Amino acid sequence: MKPLPHAHARLVEQAIRAAQAAGDLPLFDVPVIEIRPPKRSDQGDYAAAVALQLAKAAGMNPFDIATAIYKHLPAADFIGAVEVIKPGFINFRLSESWLRSQVETIIAQGDRLFQLDLGAGRRAQVEFVSANPSGPLTVGRSRGAVVGDATARVLEAAGYTVEREYYFNNAGAQMINLGNSLRLRYLEALGQPVTIPDPDDLTFYRGDYLIDFAHDLVKEQGESLVDADWQPFKAYAERRMFEWIRESLARVNIRHDVFFNENTLYDSGAVWKTLDDLQARGYLYRAQLPEGASEEERQDMGGKGEAVWFRSTALGDEKDRVMVKSDGTPTYTLPDIAYHVNKLERGFDLLVNVLGADHGTQHKVVKYGIQALGLDASKINVIIVQMVRAIRGGKEVRMSTRRGIYDTLDDLVDQTSPDVVRYMLLARSPNSHLDFDLDLAVKQSNDNPVYYIQNAHVRCAGILREATARGLSDAGADLALLGEAELRFIRKALELGEVIELAATQLEAHRVAFYALELATLFHPIYDSVRALHSDVPTEVAKARLRFYRAAQIVFRRVLTLMGMSAPERM
């Protein structure tokens, strides 16, 4: 099954060429033809504005162009009627008999409904979450998690082979800080005199979970670690956090295929090789200050030793970036570039990074790095997910993992449900900010679009269950008995193809969430009036309607699954 706009567009394109050949239209390059459902149903099921766009190129008035296209339009089984309207719109209406037949098509497709082949089996990788394992997964991070997973699902539906990857960021200073923080808590748990740093000391992680870890560690290791440095503590904290984050993600139905460990980039030498390659291409220099540093910067940054700088300004960056600090250790950016080199080496055709807004600059530098190495940076696509602001009691809760202030995904799931959380975090354009009112989320979780959508599925399942109990089968139903309301739903259901295509090509998985709500909004009134098992309904009509509900159930299940949500049989 292909999205219907393509099918229409092909007809229009053929018509334009035929009209040109016949001399009804002048010669011009045929543009990409956009077909879409109009806002109002009396304007047809699909409409083309191509004649208006062509007016200038063709030197004709739009209505005459539309008429010429109409005249040469080939026949097609899915087309019912075509109209040319005032300024030059061409409005298509789907054939009713064809629509009826789509009920069987939908049932036959089942869980592969609108499984597209845009990806043609090419390999895509979606990297998301990729949080430092320094604290539990926050609500803010969870947004990227949900968006990332939904994007992966949409790409799968579009025909890509998708890998979900978590870049496990376990090298670097923050993890050492984490190890040191746990070490303090460990000594504290042993009753040794320790001074817990004050809240402004951001090298100390103050979350209570480290206190729990410390007590567990005492149970497991006793006093054997009193003289140890940060290393065993880092390793322990990392392992525990890793398990925790993975469990939290699993609760909302998110599972990564690959956990890519930053340390391996060091172990394999990839980090230093990337540095050498940048050097060989002439993009590095050693200096205390970046080239062209201002007097101000000289004063701010003077006194430090020589660092290795990446001349990213040569590629359009606003300033050069440090790759190796004056103490000889790399910044985060260098392994990140090495990581993306690694991704490209693994042969993915499409790379998607889901990042928080606070990493908005970082990915640009990585791209400059990839470019500097002569690799194809255009394969790297970035979804910037804007920040989530948590609101509680009408006030903003400033979140900070280091300070130990945060709302976790676990808390939210505990208070609502995995499906509610997924939907709330998905049903929003990624680049719009999200104010998450936690009180409201909990309070309204029973009066939520999520249940409205799921209830559509429940109702379909329920009626089919009841039909089975009554010994009524929908096999061989006469779909000619379906009414206008049912066909209206089928029309909308067939838009799923376009939704998947747009969501995949534009990397906008939230479209699925809004579409699902529209579909449910259309469904419930139909369900209310189109009865199947009522005693007034003749058996043949009942069978046709049951067939319709079977198709509807498949559509809802497909849509819910695309969002990573459950499709319950009962509620």
Place this chain on the structure above:
RNA sequence: GCGCUCAUAGCUCAGUGGAUAGAGCAUCGGUCUUCGGAACCGACGGUCGGGGGUUCGAAUCCCUCUGGGCGCGCCA
């Protein structure tokens, strides 16, 4: 100050240069001999932040102003 991003109904938000800008929630008023009820119907609610521009056509593109968020580290 610079960069990115956002501003659409009371609230939370959709809206791929097309025709009369849409949902959910809230509010108000109805439906329901319950069968399948987390349901249905209706009403209220808009200078698409302000101002210019491009276009046959702008919520959508460009400029500018205002107001939020994020970034601007030899942190990650």
